């Protein structure tokens with residue numbers, strides 16, 4: 096696919112056919128992550144690529160499994176009906192979108208600063224950098240005809256994954272990634288309109 100077609104085709108995919116992704120394709124997709132920019136030049140990210148269903152389920156066993164559309168009503172930060180609809184689609188699928196994916200990807204970043212108590216914006220650079228890597232993976236998956244979703248680990252979800260996967264305390268999970276072939280009827284969430292004419296400024300705000 097042409098670059099701008101890939102960028103425009105990338106969506107969050109939370110429902111998959113279950114088709115297996117060949118190992119060499121998964122490797123190519125994850126390796127794309129290592130071409131992302133990195134604040135400190137190290138690119139010392141790790142990815143755990145999990146295709147074994149039992150391990151996938153263990154790794155995300157901390158993700159709530161029984162959420163419904165109604166749970167979205169308690170999310171006080173939601174301020175727009177389109178945004179609300181997107182959460183009503185996504186929230187009930189959080190566990191399934193990871194365990195019914197063909198593979199679960201776990202990016203790992205080294206804890207170099209106190210990310211939850213940063214003293215300046217640069218303290219967050221390692222987090223920003225791994226998200227560049229994650230976006231590369233997401234775009235690579237799209238260009239190969241696959242789709243991805245992401246979930247930020249909440250509460251003890253990271254600790255449960257650490258226990259299941261055995262990665263050291265010095266690493267953090269920025270997000271879980273489910274990847275697979277999009278189901279034909281996979282829900283694509285309506286997006287809020289962005290007026291680039293208003294939001295892209297030339298020379299002055």
Ligand SMILES: Cc1cc2nc3c(=O)[nH]c(=O)nc-3n(C[C@H](O)[C@H](O)[C@H](O)COP(=O)(O)O)c2cc1C
Nearest residue numbers: 105106107108181185186189244245246247284286
């Ligand atoms: C930093 C970040 C965190 C996100 N967290 C979640 C999440 O926890 N669960 C989820 O289903 N989607 C999550 N998403 C996906 C967004 O909901 C999604 O990108 C947004 O609705 C736009 O839809 P699109 O990806 O189809 O363009 C996250 C995306 C980003 C960039």
